[in-house]
Amino acid sequence: MASPGRIFGQAASAGFAHGPVHLARRQGRAYVAKSTPERELQALQLAVEAAAGEIASAMSQLSGDAADILEFHLAMLEDGSFSATAAEAIGAGATAYDAWKAALDAEIESYQASGDAYFKARSADLSDIRDTVLSVLTGDTAHAIRPGAIHVDEDIAPSRFLAHDWSKGGGLALRKGSVTSHVAMLARARGVPMIVGIGDSAIEDAAEALLDAQSGELLVSPYPAQIADFNDRRTASQAQQREADALAPHPAITRDGESVQVLVNIADPGDVDRISVDHVDGIGLMRTEFLFGGDRGLPDEEMQLAAYRKVLDWAGGKPVTIRTIDAGGDKPIEGYTIAEDNSFLGVRGIRLSLAKPEIFRVQIRALLRAAPHGSLKVMLPMVSVPGEIDAARAMFAKEAADLASADVIHQMPEIGIMVEVPSVAITPARFAAAAFFSIGSNDLTQYVLAASRDNARLSALGSADDPAVLSLIANVASFGKARAIETSLCGDAASDPEMIGLLLGTGLRRFSVAPARVAVIKAAVRLWSGEGSVK
């Protein structure tokens, strides 16, 4: 019996999990060549069938866009064309592994060479299809996470996170990863416990483990006493959560009687299915990168319209703030973003949208058409000079005129901005053309402290409670109040009950938080008073 191993990481999504370790073996597994071409061919056929089965079973748990994409993967796999090309190569002496890889690589290359962004983006699907079959061929288990397991991996792609059924428990312990990555956001939204940056410690596959993503530790092969202690902590935390949950439907009012708006951040239209609309004051941030990102490719106008309408219908008249695509930085999108050395300071957010008007205008049209269906606000990310608001407004006006001349129902939404670049936070008056301000504390912090937020070695530097960051937040909040420009904060700081007091102290009264944190944040607001909060 192994002695317990205590491994520390950074808490990325709070929660507890007790289960077997599932170790991803991505590298180091070589394909073992078979003795004859016939056996190679057979191995390939079996692998394609197994991969198809895997996709079919993942598909049965999904609906909407995610299911459509998997249906497409399945159809591509079952088509037989790739197998036929690979079979020819096997006949000429190649292994099943090399033959399949070569067949798909050639196809991927032809997609990447396409001038059409929509087709170019599909190369990500083909990579996924290629890797699924290759991992079956090498016996690599990285693709199948057992339900309830604590998955240990270098990092994990959002699409894989979404494809897994987390309702049976389990969690994530990533060797690298980042608390601000998209997967971390998804994990927080769904309440899946996750820690990151656990490093290269040796961890035994299938060992019993306790994941405490509150304090950020993974305990492998624990003693019974440690399990009992873990269960106590989990029970206490759950009781606290239950207490907060009971009050979740009620408004958040400070001890001074001031009302505070608590909205939610979502990343995927499907997220609203898990949120009770009565508990929140609206959607403060709907990210749209996931509509674009990963294996979904670039979405067309109808697909976007359907996604926006779903959320507006759910909100039933409460405000819904949709952020235009915020790609670049740590959120690359195949076929869209530009590879850069210093991507956080590069062509990202609104800069990229304005540089690629042919893609931006599709999103603008979908937003204009969605607007009549609720209280829509559109938010521009990464604005750093006032001219960017004007340029975006002009594009909205042009598309609105086009829709009007084609008799398509539409409406001009309010257009506001994210405040995440210091230039805006220092001189907000220059940006008063914005209908609202939403402070993105994660990016604002990294830019103010010059500490890249995806660099684990700098994690001690990048905190929103830094006095310089708080002073900028207060500057924006007081300007917004004086000029009656609605000002809110949608960064991770708003989801942290320890930070809420400081943020209320800056004058902010509107926050957008991770769905799983609504109850806790409301509870923290109720304890706060301008005279000093009670602990």
Place this chain on the structure above:
Amino acid sequence: MTARAISEVIITNEVGLHARPSVKFTKLAKTFPCTVEFATSEEGPWIDAKSIVKVMGAKAPKGTRLLLRAQGEQSTTAIAELIALVERGFDEGGGHGEPR
């Protein structure tokens, strides 16, 4: 000789013969016993309309003129139904492809 049908249509939906449209297109083609092929010019190459890999591989964007031909049983119905699907904008909603 078995029955033969040929016709043409312009792709009008925004993204062309993309993932979802291709799935719908090949699924429908496979419901017919006849061979169904398409090309983007009279000189070919003629592409198997029942293979999603080949249909996607054609990378046909919006505005592409699609030539369709079928040979064998139900070839006329096959062509008519496939053309109707393209004209309906692959049922992606919003009235794309509606003649005005």
